[in-house]
Amino acid sequence: MQVYISVDMEGVAGVVHVDQTRRTGHDYAQARKWMTAEANAAIAGAFDAGATAVLVNDSHGDMRNLLLDELDVRAEVISGSLKPQAMVQGISPEFGVALFVGYHAGARSRAGILDHTYYGAVVARCRVGGRDFSETALNAAVCGMLGIPVGLVTGDSTTCAQARELLGDVETVEVKDAITRYAARHLAPAKARERIREAATRAVRRARQGDFKPFLPQAPLELEVEFANSACADAAELVPGSRRQDGVTLGYTAPDAGLLLRVFRAWILLASTTLT
Ligand SMILES: [Zn+2]
Secondary structure, eight states: OEEEEEEOSTTSTTOOSHHHHSTTSTTHHHHHHHHHHHHHHHHHHHHHTTOSEEEEEEOSTTSOOSOGGGSOTTEEEEOOSOOTTGGGTTOOTTEEEEEEEEEOOOTTOSSOTTOOSSOTTTEEEEEETTEEOOHHHHHHHHHHHTTOOEEEEEEEHHHHHHHHHHHSSOEEEEEEEEEETTEEEEOOHHHHHHHHHHHHHHHHHHHHTTOOOOOOOOSSEEEEEEESSHHHHHHHTTSTTOEEEETTEEEEEESSHHHHHHHHHHHHHHHHTTOO
16 A cells, blocks of 8 residues: 655644744754654554555645655655645555644644644635635545545644544544643654654554545535735635635635645735735
């Protein structure tokens, strides 16, 4: 079975602040080492369970965070941006399961470390079918459309709770217990990696047994995004098919999750041009 791994940074053990997650931050160098090590733990766990190949997608910020010289040589990696499928670039029907590592809670969460949905500066809230949709939900829906289930989500306690509520009985690893948006009680990073490796092994084994179902929200998908301000919505509204619902909210009816993600990202790119 081929295994796909999407790796973000906010949900990595030890990370609580943007000073760690931004390239210009003082503690970024340390955080990207932790991120790479958690990716390696998931890769090792997948191979422990008999994975035939592993593809890792760097899914944070400019998507050039993973330290490639330190990456497990058995895996291949996608880095850089712009990528049409963003955090799930390269997902295709040849994969048997997707693992989400270092993920974070969706915008508007309570006690979610660095919670946001794709781009916090412009997206205040993202809903699909009236339900809050986090990055876990959006990315799982794109995987689901291709028939691929998510088998593992790692991150803080809030992220893991949201993942279980959305996806049911998937493997989760709570590497930290979020106290507020910027504070958490962590496992030691080495302990977090042990748990991620074990959980990735369980996830791949369970996927082989058909234990997980692809996440397939009912189509058509009604996307609704509340932007940070009306200028963001003014710019995003240029995407054909967008419906202005109020000063800061746009709606869009998408036939599937792939098109939904493209529209969402086009909105974000346009909206971000208004930031001063
Ligand atoms: Zn991120």
